[in-house]
Amino acid sequence: MKLQLDPDRLFPADPATRAVARALFEQVENLPILSPHGHVDPAILVDDRQFPNPAELFIRYDHYVTRLMHSAGVDLSRLGIPNRQSGEPVASPREVWRTFSENWHLYAGTASGYWLQSTFNQVFGIDVQPSAENADAVYDVIQAALDTDDFRPRALFSRFDIEVLATTDDPMDSLAPHRALAADPSFSGRVLPTFRPDAYLNPSTPGWADKVAALAEWNGSAVSSYTGYIEALAGRRRYFVENGAVSADHGVFEPLAVDLSPAEASALFEKGLSGTLSAAESRAFAGHMLLESARMSTEDGLVMTVHPGVYRNHSSETFAAFGPDTGHDIPVTTTYVENMRPLLEKYGNNADFHLVLFSVDETVYSREVAPLAGFYPSVYIGAPWWFLDAPDSVLRFRSAVTETAGFYRSSGFIDDTRAFLSIPARHDMARRLDSAFLARLVREGRIDEGTAGRIIVDLVDSLPRKVFKL
Template sequence: MNLHPDRCFSPEPARRGVARTLYAAVKDLPLVCPHGHVDPALFSNPDYRFGSPAELLLIPDHYVFRMLYSQGISLEAQGVPRRDGGPTESDHRKIWQVFCEHFYLFAGTPSGQWLTQELVEVFGLTEKPSPTNAQRLYDSIAARLETPEFRPRALFEQFKIEVLCTTDAASDPLTHHQAIRSSGWSGKILPTFRPDAVVNLDALGWRESITALEQASGVSVTTYAAFLEALRNRRAFFKSLGATATDHAAVTADTTPLSDSEASTLFDRALAGRSEPGDAARFTAHMLYTLAGMSADDGLTMQLHVGSHRNHNKTVFERFGADKGADIPVAGEFTRNLLPLLNAFGTDPRLSLILFTLDETLYSRELAPLAGHYPVLRLGPPWWFFDSRLGMRRFLEGVVETAGVWNLAGFNDDTRAFCSIPARHDVWRRVVADWLAGLVVEHVIDEADAAAMATALCYDLAKTAYRL
């Protein structure tokens, strides 16, 4: 198991040659990580230790246990904790063994690519996981995790991360972010304001989230107006700790605003526990519109992640909770859905709005034409299932001809798996270099164009789109 220096490059010698040159110029650029789900607790305690190899690499990674689950290995056997605290496999060596026995399932998948690169580059392994070497690999990783080089702060520096943005609930006190700031450590870890838990009226525990918002903001959220005040209050707090962006998830991109009185009615009904069918969807649409206005006001870049049908497998959701590999995309629509928002804020120079989709048909049909027109729009990189070698190529193929490169938002790794960050950025940088090399050898652009586009895609655009 070695990492070939030309991986992800076309084997065609002319293209590969240009790809190598382009990649060489971007491979060591600092990593800009404007969107992701790494736990800030990793960095607030200088002595934070990752747990066992299974705790670090398997148990929390829904990309991994999803694949074994699809082949009949239960989540219990993979050590995924149950909501009711019921028994699951607690022998991490066994969990690791099962993973290694099924490592072949990841051949050709991005998880396979990331895990391989992580094992080789971060943990110095050279053997492909297999039933026979599983325990030996476990020992090797466990030994490394004991060393000071494997404290998160040390890895952060080794990975050359310039900035890492986390994703945090509206009511989050940002204790870890504050601790990191006051610790004097130079690592830049910034919060991102994600108010989904209070914006989505049908979110599990919405009422509790509102209470938490009240406590965090000091605003008594008894009316819709107070709700908006509390949100503004928290946005300001996030900004004070360095946040430059917000993030919003929705099933559709609907941004139809309501009148204040309609919005109040829906919000009051929710407070009273008497929401009606459709209330949540209408309120979310209204809030996306309203939050765009807030972003225009306070300058926080707005991210919109659209199109995941969450918790598709009811049994898994009931037993294990959310984010367990059972979120499935649905078809999307932006042209009509974004019309209200864009007609209100689409040319506002204060706003930066970054769009993400799980429906690849939107790349060329809707997203690139929209981004190639509206000044506020930037297109986020291929998301989730499409954060992959082929997904990236389809993205570049689908959007660049219409939107150009400068209407994109570069890359983000969107991961909670901290140790996979370098591998994820590396795939992007390689695919970008190879794709641009394809344009060069077909004489569509020259090498100077390609070099500028590569740097933009691998570094500059993420910083400008997120105002970092």
Template structure:
């Protein structure tokens, strides 16, 4: 296949840039000024043990397909069995070569299903730029491409640390349970041969949801981890504070929270104590459990003003909508479905207390695009602590990112947004996703230049800030 065909099918140099030649020329210059800058990734799901162990990745399917719920969900919708895609009752399976090839063939036989989706864009760019693959995936070349990728993964250049350096990652934040001892992070920090910066993120969702059947046991384990008695509400709060300090002392810069809604109404202390005691006995009602969780979100903001961790929120997802697949394959197989979100009144209690606190940075991500211009942008345009998170998960896609910029910028500008986050378990897609964001921002800024709303010098300075100054400021890096 010719180089021209390769460019047109997999990774055209002008992908995502404007079609109008005059605007495209401006966008090319803006993109060129940022495309090789280091990557700041303040929210991802890459296991830090990969970088500690620096072992070769096992096989192409286990690396690129099995852990990626974007891929699983659309293949499942079109008839593929998750068991054939490397998923077992407790998550990803260790695949032998036959099983890995089978999953890979299913992906390649159904590659057309991803046309028009960001998944195809990420795969195309990863195949072309990372592996040098010059043919579009198909049933006919599935085994040949598998062999090419598998061979690359055996070489030193494709070890996790080599790729970390090759991708130009300056900072990578992982997502970690409050019970984690963070041994992998300490090992990386103490290793003089590893020059990158990898930081943990405090993710306490399951410890803030008393409606969970396992919550009393979780709280007990939290207390053991913090060496604190969690038999009382005061002890529970102290244990959370202690684990946050532990994470901060081991490099964390943020806490991450995902609940169904954004409620933040605080409880009076006696009410919080009463519900907590009932929840430990398994007697709290659904309404009480919800009220307690909302109270704890305000408490989390209070803690953030004291320990300095950035507070990121991404609400509005009905987790594990497909109860049958949850029972068969566990979490994170693609059946999480968005729901609508109310922002203004839900966050008013929290923002009324801490919205202008100098030590709080609150970043709100959403999958509900209807709130971008109506609620999120006006809040970001007023409260000193509040930042609009860029599109993530279902809407970290070209058209949604364009809509986000159009909806938010006129009210909040660029400097009240978070900078791009990749939110990925797919390590090899990190540079692809950040490159996508840089191209789309260059395109948007070029439109502002072409309509004489910005000079090209202003646009170039903004493009630089979007990938350097802004994420470092928002995430206190």
């Protein structure tokens, strides 16, 4: 079967509305990409090595892709993921690609299928749908391209017109790749680190005490000193700011802020180091540190993003055999209004403090996030994320939040991806969907076309710059 991209894909079926959407999209189609939150390894841009093969590039590390094949009964070892229990050899890259091609039908109607089709066609010029019959031929086309200099990471970064790319980084990271790119006159983009402190803030995280010890050693303070711990976190945040960071990201299970006194927090900190915290005490300390992180953001200016509500490693069998990030993270119910009130009571009316709230629980957008963003100057609505960054759910998101908070309390699009080659397809999809949503409002007489034109440009360009202080 042919792989052909409809130039009007994702636009409304009604011809008149589709024409408005097309005109709006044309205003933003070629604007540079701003990616203020994501998970691309910056080392690929420093080293600028060729990507090894199609299987590693598109399948092995993309749990969006592997999870669907696993659900159809494909063992993850057949997808190039090593089984750390059995030690059995994994499939070769070409075998992985054949398995993927045999199962291509699974991706029809999914966001992953949409992005992959866009990438295959627009980046590699492939004009056939993957199948068992053409698996080797398509593999060879992609491999031949990857073997050329035009498909090295830096060449693609330039081709994709990426202006800003943020990564996600451990607080103790040296940020050497970011520093190298910033000092390289031949590299024109901005690659910004993001402070991701979860493992340092939650005592229930395996290895938390070791993380605390690393902070203390860097800070020259006693491991047992809560004051030194806070100073070290603030110091590492300053280091990130000095190296271009604009945000701190919190991937918490539960968005919870707890206001403890310094004495109460210090006591729980000491119990955490001794391993005697109860589950309730650990939850309280983690909630207190989320509140402390907000305080630090009001001082150092880092945007605070919160990505909550994911049950990690839901399948213990899969985790034991294949490890984390292998497709079995599942959304859970999320609530912000009560849990985050202590934080908003302290900092919610501070317009210089930017708090971006994300969710993989669709119900929370209209019930909680949009009303909060529609009142508090600090709160912005994070773009649809993970299980929700798909065409229909993006349109549902716009419907859920716009009537309460408008367009200007949203973050702009966030691709939040490890899949470097999918970045253009993801941003193109978002621009098309926002154009489609605005076109409907125009045709319904709710806004005029000039207003829609201003909004679409702001959603793509002005809002991400403002919200993330770019």
